[in-house]
Amino acid sequence: MTATTVLYDVPGPRTVRRHRLYGLIATLVLLAVLAWVIYLLVDTDQFAYRKWMPFEYKGIQTLLLRGLANTLKAFGLAAVFSLALGGVLAAGRLSDHRPVRWLATLVVEFFRAMPVLVMIFFVFVALKVQPLPALVTGLTLYNGSVLAEVFRAGVASVDRGQREAAYSLGLRKTQVMTYVLVPQGVRAMLPAIISQLVVALKDTSLGFLITYEEFLHAGKLIASNLDYDLPFIPVVMVISPVYIGMCMLLSWCANWAAKRQRRSVKTEKVRVAPPGPAAPMPGDTRGS
Amino acid sequence: MDVLTQNFSLYGRGLLGTVELTVYASLLALALGVLMAAFRVAPVASLRAFGTAWVTVLRNTPLTLLFFAVMLGLPRFGLILPFTAFAVLALGCYTSAFICEVVRSGINTVPVGQGEAARSLGMTFEQTLGAVVLPQAFRAVIPPVGSTLIALAKNSAIAGSFSVTELLGTYKPLNEMGYSIVWSFVWIAVGYLLVTLTISAIFTVLEKRWGVPR
Numbered sequence: 001m002t003a004t005t006v007l008y009d010v011p012g013p014r015t016v017r018r019h020r021l022y023g024l025i026a027t028l029v030l031l032a033v034l035a036w037v038i039y040l041l042v043d044t045d046q047f048a049y050r051k052w053m054p055f056e057y058k059g060i061q062t063l064l065l066r067g068l069a070n071t072l073k074a075f076g077l078a079a080v081f082s083l084a085l086g087g088v089l090a091a092g093r094l095s096d097h098r099p100v101r102w103l104a105t106l107v108v109e110f111f112r113a114m115p116v117l118v119m120i121f122f123v124f125v126a127l128k129v130q131p132l133p134a135l136v137t138g139l140t141l142y143n144g145s146v147l148a149e150v151f152r153a154g155v156a157s158v159d160r161g162q163r164e165a166a167y168s169l170g171l172r173k174t175q176v177m178t179y180v181l182v183p184q185g186v187r188a189m190l191p192a193i194i195s196q197l198v199v200a201l202k203d204t205s206l207g208f209l210i211t212y213e214e215f216l217h218a219g220k221l222i223a224s225n226l227d228y229d230l231p232f233i234p235v236v237m238v239i240s241p242v243y244i245g246m247c248m249l250l251s252w253c254a255n256w257a258a259k260r261q262r263r264s265v266k267t268e269k270v271r272v273a274p275p276g277p278a279a280p281m282p283g284d285t286r287g288s
Numbered sequence: 289m290d291v292l293t294q295n296f297s298l299y300g301r302g303l304l305g306t307v308e309l310t311v312y313a314s315l316l317a318l319a320l321g322v323l324m325a326a327f328r329v330a331p332v333a334s335l336r337a338f339g340t341a342w343v344t345v346l347r348n349t350p351l352t353l354l355f356f357a358v359m360l361g362l363p364r365f366g367l368i369l370p371f372t373a374f375a376v377l378a379l380g381c382y383t384s385a386f387i388c389e390v391v392r393s394g395i396n397t398v399p400v401g402q403g404e405a406a407r408s409l410g411m412t413f414e415q416t417l418g419a420v421v422l423p424q425a426f427r428a429v430i431p432p433v434g435s436t437l438i439a440l441a442k443n444s445a446i447a448g449s450f451s452v453t454e455l456l457g458t459y460k461p462l463n464e465m466g467y468s469i470v471w472s473f474v475w476i477a478v479g480y481l482l483v484t485l486t487i488s489a490i491f492t493v494l495e496k497r498w499g500v501p502r
Contacts, residue, residue: 005329005400005403006395006396006398006399006400006402006403006421007329007395007403007413007416007417007421008331008403008413009404009407011331019331019332022332022335023332023333023334023335026332026334026335026338027334030334030338040365044364044365044366046364113480113481113484113485114442114477114480114481115442115443115444115445115456115480116442117445117446117449117456118445118456118473118476118477118480121456121459121473122473125459125463125469125473126469126470126473198348202348202349202350202351203350204350205350205351205352205353206352206446208352208356209352209446209449216350216352216353216356219356220356223360232360232361232364233361233364236353236356236357236361239353240349240353240357243348243349243350243353244345244348244349247348247349247350248344248348251347251348
C-alpha cells in the first residue's frame with residue numbers, strides 16, 4: 001500500500017494487528033461467498049459432462065470461432081470507420097467557416113446524446129440493411145462523434161506557442177494542423193483513443209440484439225440446444241473470459257500508452273552501450 | 289406527428305419504464321459504487337483485491353453479455369424475479385464499477401495535507417472522513433457522476449431487447465401497427481434526449497450549488 005493516503009496515517013503495531021484481523025475476517029467472508037457460488041453451481045449440476053460435451057465437437061468449435069471472427073470483423077470495421085469519421089468531424093469543428101463548424105457541432109452533439117442502440121435499430125429497421133452494416137454504422141456514428149471530441153481536445157491541449165511559432169514561420173492553417181498540432185495532439189490523446197476503442201469492442205456485442213451472428217449469438221445458439229441439456233452457464237463461463245480478456249488486453253494497451261506518455265523525454269536516462277571488446281578493425285591481426 | 293398523438297400512452301409507458309430503470313439502477317449503482325470505492329481505499333488487502341477485481345471485470349464486460357448472463361442465467365439457480373428487477377441488477381452492477389472509479393479518484397483529489405492536518409488536530413477517523421475528506425471529494429465528484437448516470441440512461445435501452453418495458457421497445461408495436469418507422473424513431477430519440485437533458489440539468493444545478501472551482 002502507498003505510504004500515506006489522505007485517509008490514514010502509517011499504521012502503528014497495534015493497528016497493523018487490527019488490520020490483519022480485519023483482513024482475515026474479510027478473506028473468510030469472501031471465501032465463504034465463493035464457496036456458496038461453487039456449491040450452487042455444483043448443486044444445479046452445471047459441471048455435468050452432458051452440459052460440457054458440446055464444446056468437444058468440431059462443429060460447435062467452428063461455430064464459436066466463426067462468431068469470434070465476426071465480432072472482430074465488426075470491431076475492425078467500426079474502429080477504422082469511426083477513426084475516419086472522428087477525424088472528419090474534428091476537422092469540421094475546428095474549421096474557420098462558421099456553417100461547417102455549426103453543422104459538425106450539431107452532428108457530434110446529437111450522436112453523443114443518443115443511445116448507440118437506438119441508432120443501430122434505426123439503421124437496421126428503418127433502412128432495412130443487413131445486420132453487419134447496421135451494427136458498423138451505429139457504432140461508427142457514436143464512436144466517431146466521441147472520437148471527434150477527443151481529437152479536438154487533443155489539438156486544443158497542444159501548447160499555444162507551438163501554433164504561434166508555426167504561423168510565424170509562415171505555414172498555412174492546413175500545414176500548421178497536419179505538421180504541428182495533429183501529431184502532438186494525437187500523441188497526447190492516444191490513451192483516450194484506445195479507451196474509446198475498448199468501448200467500441202464491447203458494443204459489438206449489441207449485434208446480438210439485431211441477430212448479427214457474432215460471438216454472443218453463437219453462444220446463444222449452443223445454450224438453447226435441448227440435446228445438451230440447455231448448457232447455459234457453461235456457455236457463459238466459456239464466452240465471458242474471452243470477451244473480458246480481449247477488452248482487458250486493449251485496456252492494458254491504453255494504460256501502457258498513458259504510462260509511456262508520463263515519461264518525459266528530457267529526464268529519461270539515455271542508454272549507453274556497455275563497454276566491451278571493440279570490433280576488430282579490418283587488418284587487425286591481434287584477435288581471434 | 290400522428291404517431292405521437294395517437295400512441296401517447298404507449299410512448300408514455302415506455303418513457304416511464306426508462307425513467308424507472310434509470311432511477312433504480314442509479315440508486316443501486318451509487319450504493320454499490322461507494323461501497324466498492326470504500327473497499328478499494330481500505331487498509332485491508334483482501335477487500336482492496338476484491339474491489340479491484342470487481343472494477344476490472346465489470347469495466348471490461350460488454351453490457352449485453354452481462355444482461356444475457358443475469359436475465360437468462362440467474363433463473364437457472366432458481367432465482368425468479370420480474371424482468372425489470374433483473375435489468376436493474378445488471379445495469380446497477382455494471383455502472384457501479386464506473387461510479388467506484390469516479391469516487392475513488394474524487395477521494396484522491398483531496399490533498400494529503402488536508403487529512404494530515406485533520407489528524408494532527410486530533411480528529412478521529414470518522415471525523416476526518418465525514419467532516420474533511422468526503423465533503424471535498426463530493427464536490428469534485430459531481431460532474432463525472434453526472435456523465436456516468438447519463439451513460440446509464442442511454443445503456444438502459446439494451447433492456448428493451450430483454451422483454452423489459454422501456455422507450456426503445458415501443459418501436460416494435462408501432463411498426464406492427466403500420467406507423468411510419470422514421471417518425472416513431474424520431475419520437476423515441478426525443479424521449480431519450482428528454483431523459484439525458486434532465487439528468488444533465490439536475491447535475492448542473494447540483495454543481496452550481498455545491499461544486500467549487502479548484
